[in-house]
Amino acid sequence: MVPRPPPAARLYRRWIARYVPVAALLLLASGLVGFALGSQVPSSWLQAPGTAGQSPFTPVELTTVSLAVHNLGALFVMFLGAVSLGAATVLSLVLNGFVIGAIVAIALKQVSPVVVAALIVPHGLVEIPALLVVAAVGLRFGWLSIQYLRGRTDALLTTRDLREAGWLLTLAVALIVVAAFIEANLTLEIADRFTDADLSGIAANGAVVSPA
Template identity: 35%
Template sequence: MDDPPRRNGVRAFVAGYPPRAALADAWDEHSRFVGFAAGLFAFGVVVGILLLAAGYNLLEIIADLLGEGLFPEEIADFSGLELARFLLVNNSRAFLLSIVGALSLGLLTAWAMVFNGIIVGNVGAAIAADVGPGFILVGLLPHGIFELPALFIAAGVGFRLLYRIGQRLRGSRDAILTKRYLYRTGLLVLAGWLLLVVAAFVEAFVTPALLEALFTERLGGAGVP
């Protein structure tokens, strides 16, 4: 059923708070929390590298515990679109977890950042030791420049929400959720998720092509699939 007054109200709201201005405000509001999330990830990377240096290869440990690796074996048979969909679905789950992790007092959000950093640091260092650092740069950088900021944005939104809840409990904020907050934060979340979409297609189509073009002989010699 058509509701002209409500539709006109939405138009008036958006006209008074254009998406570009709202997105800029959202970034200003969340940027330090996004930076905090990136710091947790970087800490995890360092821990992952130190674990490898201590003799703990997480790929081998996970394979021994679960009888399989981090990804299903059938992933090798995926077409480009199937792989992109698989990556987007899995990354979207992590993206959503990082936001709703605020409801766990931020513990799930913090753990997601640190754990992902540990995996990247440990696995990346292990593969770099076999194939070389150039392989890791080519394998991670093209899609990582989209994927990692997206996950940091999601975590930043989760941490900021937790902070607003704390402000409300202390009495320094009248409301946790406001129309303007939901609007601008929704735009930031959408922008972050669209980065995940780009990352999934880059990882499915661009990254394999670059690795095959640059490292085919070295991969065969190192036994990397």
């Protein structure tokens, strides 16, 4: 029998209310830094591999499977904060924010803000919440580990912690798959309506990244 999901209010209170704002702040702050520095990067660096300019970011083939696998791997790295006192989660958030900000800054050199928004918003509205949910799990587990090591709690994790985290991670995985489908099949089609420029090089570098 599949266990019943925990009440949404309890999940929000224990996992979302405290840890998602922290994760969002880290992502936003590093994104602003990436945007500021990314504006100094030559636009030619954003070209797809095999052209005259090589992208400074790891490209991802635009298929639902490849995008989902890549982003799930990145989220797994973020979840490793659970066993690194939250350090891996913080590092992953900072790296993702920095790269996203840099990519936006570079893209704005080539296309209009409307096109950049069209490349990011459709799948980003699904992908970013998934990223923040996983970050919340990693940060909370990291905090609980610190509390346990300091002798402030008797147990490292409870069955309730593991069950609730399992539901949140399942939700995040589902969101990532949906976001990958949108990015692979709809994002370019939407953005192409606003420009005649070749967007493949920009779009192929817009996925969640991993510090690995």
